[in-house]
Structure formats: C-alpha cells, structure tokens
Amino acid sequence: MGRRLAGVCVLLLASVAACGQRGEERGAGLGAVGAVHEGFTVGLLLPAEGPERALFTGALTARCPRCRVEYANAAGDRARQGRQVGRMLADGVRVLVLGAVDPGSAAPWVARAKLAGAKVVAYDRLADGPVDAYVSTDPARAGRSQALALLGAIRRPDKGPGKGPGPVLLLNGPPGDPYAAAVKRSLHAVLDGRVTVGWERDLARPGDAAREVAAALAALGGPAKVAGVCCPGESAEAVAAALARAGAAGVPLVGQGGRTGVLRRVSAGTPTATVTVRADVAAEAAAAAALAVEVAGGRTVYGTATVSNGTTASIPAVLVPPVVVTKDSAAAAPRGAGPEAAGAAVPEGAAGVVVRPR
Known part of the structure; x- marks a missing residue:
C-alpha cells in the first residue's frame, strides 16, 4: 500500500513538473494558435519579390526551429493577393504576415482571417482591418x-x-x-x-x-x-x-x-x-518574425509605438530606424552583399519588440 501510494505521488509530481516545463516553454495565452515546441505554419504574403522572404525565413527559424513558412508573392496584383490569403486560410494557416499590395483594400481579408481564428501581422504597409501588430520603418x-x-x-x-x-x-x-x-x-x-x-x-x-x-x-x-x-x-x-x-x-x-x-x-x-x-529590411524581417511567434502564442505584444489604421485603434507597432544610403556608405557595404546591404548598421535590439503575458 505504502509503495503504491509513493508511486502515485511520484507520478503526480512528475506530471506537475512536466506541465510546468511545458507552460514555461510555451508561455501561451488564451488565444494561442501555435506553440514553438510543436512548430506551426506562418503565411508570408508579400506584394512583390525581394530579399524579405529569405530574411524572414531565417529569422523565424532562429526563433522557432520547427516552424514553417508558406510564401506567396502577389506580383503587385491586389486581386491575386486576396486569393492567396483565402488559400492559406483554407490550408489551415493561422498566422499571416501580410505585406499588402493595397493596404486600403485589405480590411475584408483581415476580417476574414480573424473570423477564421488567425492572427495577422501587417508587414511594412499598414493594412486596414483588425490587425494584431504592425512592423515598418519609423x-x-x-x-x-x-x-x-x-x-x-x-x-x-x-x-x-x-x-x-x-x-x-x-x-x-x-x-x-x-x-x-x-x-x-x-x-x-x-x-x-x-x-x-x-x-x-x-x-x-x-x-x-x-x-x-x-x-x-x-x-x-x-x-x-x-x-x-x-x-x-x-x-x-x-x-x-x-x-x-x-x-x-x-x-x-x-x-x-x-x-x-x-x-x-x-x-x-x-x-x-x-x-x-x-528600410532596414533585415531588422524589419527579424521584428516581423518575433511578432509572428508572440501573437501565435496568444501573448500581448508591446512595440515601440501604437498606431491606428482608420478601422482599428492602438495597434502595437514596431517602428524600425531607417538606413541612409550614400555613395560612400554603399561603397563600404560587404563585397557581393548586393545594394540592399548598403547603409549604416542598426544596433542589435533596435527593433524593440517587448512582450508581456496576457
């Protein structure tokens, strides 16, 4: 009897410890749609092709090794981007990072995403509608x-x-x-x-x-x-x-x-x-990846500012310092890095993402 009781106590203590570890790892809020230890899919929707895809993917992988990126390039076509949003939601993607072709017409897509239980981070351009967070140049x-x-x-x-x-x-x-x-x-x-x-x-x-x-x-x-x-x-x-x-x-x-x-x-x-x-595209991509992970976990995000898009007030925003490129700074960029690498470096942490438990 004593052994059986001791065994039950050990099992209960192990279960509590495991739950505590999982809770600390996830830090999940009530509105969580994904967890880092399990991984989840982030839909990256950009208005055109550029370096953002690779930078965002690298930044997300560093924060969430099991996460995946589903990418869509609208090639400047607003209607095409609307179809891409719909397809991602139908595929079960519940975190969207949206660089809107036309921010003013994005409200119906963002509303549709929210009705599906998805989180939306506006990327570089402040989309209309109930977005959860915003990343852009200051x-x-x-x-x-x-x-x-x-x-x-x-x-x-x-x-x-x-x-x-x-x-x-x-x-x-x-x-x-x-x-x-x-x-x-x-x-x-x-x-x-x-x-x-x-x-x-x-x-x-x-x-x-x-x-x-x-x-x-x-x-x-x-x-x-x-x-x-x-x-x-x-x-x-x-x-x-x-x-x-x-x-x-x-x-x-x-x-x-x-x-x-x-x-x-x-x-x-x-x-x-x-x-x-x-824009410091690397800093923006890193901030967007951080926000995607935090909103997926259901946590409240506090950026460097709050903004309004005309349909939603007090949107937490991470406003990244810009980079000034001159002939001299372009010449000082690493060889072979491409023209987008030119400019002054932004100090680590300048993106300014701060999160608090819900």
Missing part, C-alpha cells in the same frame, strides 16, 4: 532623414550675399496613407523656414511622378531654378528618368525606399540619385 525618422539629406545635398545657384538655395520640389506618398502623412509632417518640420518649397504634390499613383516633375520644372523656370527633389522610393526611378530627360541630371534627388535600381544609382554616384533613405 516614418518620422524616415522623413527627418530625407529632409536632412536634402539640405545637405541641395545646390545653391544664387551666390550673392544673403541668397539662399533655390526652391525644392517635394513629391509625397498617396493622400490618405497614414505612413505617407507622417513622413510628410516630418519633412516639413525640418524644411519649413530653411528652404522654399516651390512645388509639392501628393502622388495618388507612382506613375504620376514623371508628369509632376515636368509640370514643376515648367512652373519654376526650368532645371536651373530647382535646388533639389525629394520623392517616395516607388517613384524615384521615374523621377530620376524625368529629370534626366529634362536636362536636370545635376539636380540632387533624395528618395525613400530600397528599390534595387535606386540603390544602384546611389552606389554609382549618379547625380539623379544622391541619397536614398531605405
């Missing part, structure tokens, strides 16, 4: 970095006493886009009172950039009257081409974004791409 710091780069690069055609630089041309992101609005505010906080903004437009579509450049040059009196240009990354190639066609290849251009063509222009020292302020 727009305030991106705007400030662009403005300071423009001030440092603008030419001064007026050499007389008291003469300042000529007017600058500012092209901003889409009207109604919260990220573009934050970048614009930060730009003006630095530039206002220091330069004359001779022409400014919010671009509804990147394809509008070339037309706006032509109109601005005509209104301001030609390339010789323009001291510098600042534009979003997705329109930088079109802006650079329009400046070159107009004979304004010497006008400094500051872009935002890490498009390969723009980075190569900067690396080569092309006058129409003096500086670009881009």
Whole structure:
C-alpha cells in the first residue's frame, strides 16, 4: 500500500513538473494558435519579390526551429493577393504576415482571417482591418532623414550675399496613407523656414511622378531654378528618368525606399540619385518574425509605438530606424552583399519588440 501510494505521488509530481516545463516553454495565452515546441505554419504574403522572404525565413527559424513558412508573392496584383490569403486560410494557416499590395483594400481579408481564428501581422504597409501588430520603418525618422539629406545635398545657384538655395520640389506618398502623412509632417518640420518649397504634390499613383516633375520644372523656370527633389522610393526611378530627360541630371534627388535600381544609382554616384533613405529590411524581417511567434502564442505584444489604421485603434507597432544610403556608405557595404546591404548598421535590439503575458 505504502509503495503504491509513493508511486502515485511520484507520478503526480512528475506530471506537475512536466506541465510546468511545458507552460514555461510555451508561455501561451488564451488565444494561442501555435506553440514553438510543436512548430506551426506562418503565411508570408508579400506584394512583390525581394530579399524579405529569405530574411524572414531565417529569422523565424532562429526563433522557432520547427516552424514553417508558406510564401506567396502577389506580383503587385491586389486581386491575386486576396486569393492567396483565402488559400492559406483554407490550408489551415493561422498566422499571416501580410505585406499588402493595397493596404486600403485589405480590411475584408483581415476580417476574414480573424473570423477564421488567425492572427495577422501587417508587414511594412499598414493594412486596414483588425490587425494584431504592425512592423515598418519609423516614418518620422524616415522623413527627418530625407529632409536632412536634402539640405545637405541641395545646390545653391544664387551666390550673392544673403541668397539662399533655390526652391525644392517635394513629391509625397498617396493622400490618405497614414505612413505617407507622417513622413510628410516630418519633412516639413525640418524644411519649413530653411528652404522654399516651390512645388509639392501628393502622388495618388507612382506613375504620376514623371508628369509632376515636368509640370514643376515648367512652373519654376526650368532645371536651373530647382535646388533639389525629394520623392517616395516607388517613384524615384521615374523621377530620376524625368529629370534626366529634362536636362536636370545635376539636380540632387533624395528618395525613400530600397528599390534595387535606386540603390544602384546611389552606389554609382549618379547625380539623379544622391541619397536614398531605405528600410532596414533585415531588422524589419527579424521584428516581423518575433511578432509572428508572440501573437501565435496568444501573448500581448508591446512595440515601440501604437498606431491606428482608420478601422482599428492602438495597434502595437514596431517602428524600425531607417538606413541612409550614400555613395560612400554603399561603397563600404560587404563585397557581393548586393545594394540592399548598403547603409549604416542598426544596433542589435533596435527593433524593440517587448512582450508581456496576457
């Protein structure tokens, strides 16, 4: 009897210890949809092909060796991305990392995912709808970095006493886009009172950039009257081409974004791409992987800020510091690393993910 009772006690103690170990390993909340020790599938939906896939996969594997990535590239097609979201949910994927082609039209997909019990991390672009968390470049710091780069690069055609630089041309992101609005505010906080903004437009579509450049040059009196240009990354190639066609290849251009063509222009020292302020894609991917693991475990995530997408308030956001790429910093990048590796390194932990038990 005594032996049997002792045996039962040993079994109970072992069970309690095992439960405690599993609970500590998982740290799971009530809304958990996946556990690190078991592994789960994360759906990575990107608007276009780029280095993010490999970086995200590596970062996720480091945090969750048994996790898997199901990848989908929308190739810029909004409808195609909607079908990809539906297919992943039908396959049982319950953690989505969504880089939306069109953030404003993503709300129905995000709502569908939430109804299916899935978690959604908005990646690089703040999708509408009830997303659980958001990862992107810090727009305030991106705007400030662009403005300071423009001030440092603008030419001064007026050499007389008291003469300042000529007017600058500012092209901003889409009207109604919260990220573009934050970048614009930060730009003006630095530039206002220091330069004359001779022409400014919010671009509804990147394809509008070339037309706006032509109109601005005509209104301001030609390339010789323009001291510098600042534009979003997705329109930088079109802006650079329009400046070159107009004979304004010497006008400094500051872009935002890490498009390969723009980075190569900067690396080569092309006058129409003096500086670009881009996302630290590795830091963003690492932050997205960390958030995916935490929301899967049902834990509350606290980022470096909270944001609103117009449909959901107080979304925890990890805003990663941007990287400023110049010809010199591009030349200092590791050989063979590709143009996206150029720029200043971001200190470890800069992504700033902090989690607390629910």
